[in-house]
Every structure is written in C-alpha cells, then in structure tokens.
Amino acid sequence: MPSSCVVCDNAMRRNMPGVNCLSCSNQAHYSYVGFIYSELTKSSASGGVKWQCADCDGQPSGPRNVATSALGNGIEGKLDKIFSELSAIKKQQSEFITSLNYYGERIDDFEKKLDVVESLDNKMNLLNTEMD
Known part of the structure; x- marks a missing residue:
C-alpha cells in the first residue's frame, strides 16, 4: 500500500513523486517541500535531497532544513x-449586497x-357598479 x-x-x-524525511517514515x-523534480534528479549524484518533515524539524535537536523553510514559504504564499x-x-459580496438593497427598495416602491x-x-x- 503506498x-x-x-x-x-x-x-x-x-506521477506524483516525493521525498522521505531523514528522521522518520513521513513522505x-x-x-510541497519547495523542490522541482528535475533539479532533484541532478542532486542525486551528490547524495540526494536532505529533508525533514515539520514534525521532526520541530524537535529541539533537529537541524533546520532548507526544504522545511521552503515548505513554510510555500504555505505563506498560498x-x-x-x-x-x-x-x-x-x-464582490459587498457590491452584491448593495445591489440587492437597491433592487429591494425598488421592489418596495413598486409594491406601494x-x-x-x-x-x-x-x-x-364601485363607481361602475353604482352607475349600473
């Protein structure tokens, strides 16, 4: 099971590859972690990508990783x-409400x-019936 x-x-x-955390089995x-797959394949010759998930990165002894920072920036951007x-x-909602209020007032005027x-x-x- 994947x-x-x-x-x-x-x-x-x-078709949706990923990276494994250095410290646990998270992927x-x-x-989502700020890497482009084509760039990652180039880095495989130098030992591959080093990444830690947010759970492991949050530990006091865990080193801060560039990928985790990129994940944060990606989330902030989103x-x-x-x-x-x-x-x-x-x-748009405010303009729609203004429009609804305008047409609601117009309908009230027409009803009056x-x-x-x-x-x-x-x-x-009544006058017609009286005249007959």
Whole structure:
C-alpha cells in the first residue's frame, strides 16, 4: 500500500513523486517541500535531497532544513493568495449586497405604487357598479 503525503494526504505515486524525511517514515510530494523534480534528479549524484518533515524539524535537536523553510514559504504564499482571493470575494459580496438593497427598495416602491393602483381600481369598480 503506498504511503501518503504528510501535506496533502494523497498517495505517493510515480506521477506524483516525493521525498522521505531523514528522521522518520513521513513522505511529502516534491512540490510541497519547495523542490522541482528535475533539479532533484541532478542532486542525486551528490547524495540526494536532505529533508525533514515539520514534525521532526520541530524537535529541539533537529537541524533546520532548507526544504522545511521552503515548505513554510510555500504555505505563506498560498495563504497570501487565499487572503487576496477572500478580499476580492468580500468586495464582490459587498457590491452584491448593495445591489440587492437597491433592487429591494425598488421592489418596495413598486409594491406601494401597486397598492395605490389596486385601491383606485377598487374605487373605479364601485363607481361602475353604482352607475349600473
């Protein structure tokens, strides 16, 4: 059974390769730890990639790894993108609410006018029946 990525929890596969933690059995897809697969294959001649997962890196004795820093930066970048998109959504939502309020007021005005027209229609019908 293939192991799962500690970041996205999807299975590790040939078409989605990953890297193993130096300290434990955790694995993560290359894209989540800030590596490009083509660059990693070049580094295999020099002993391969050295990476520690966030769990192992959090230990006081564990050395800080460049890949873990890249993972943090990747997450921060993704969070910045999410916050930016949320800001755009909030702006659109605000504009939508303003539009809904405008059309709601317009509908209220039409209802008032319709009430007046219905009242006049009732009076006209009464007058017509009195004239007959």
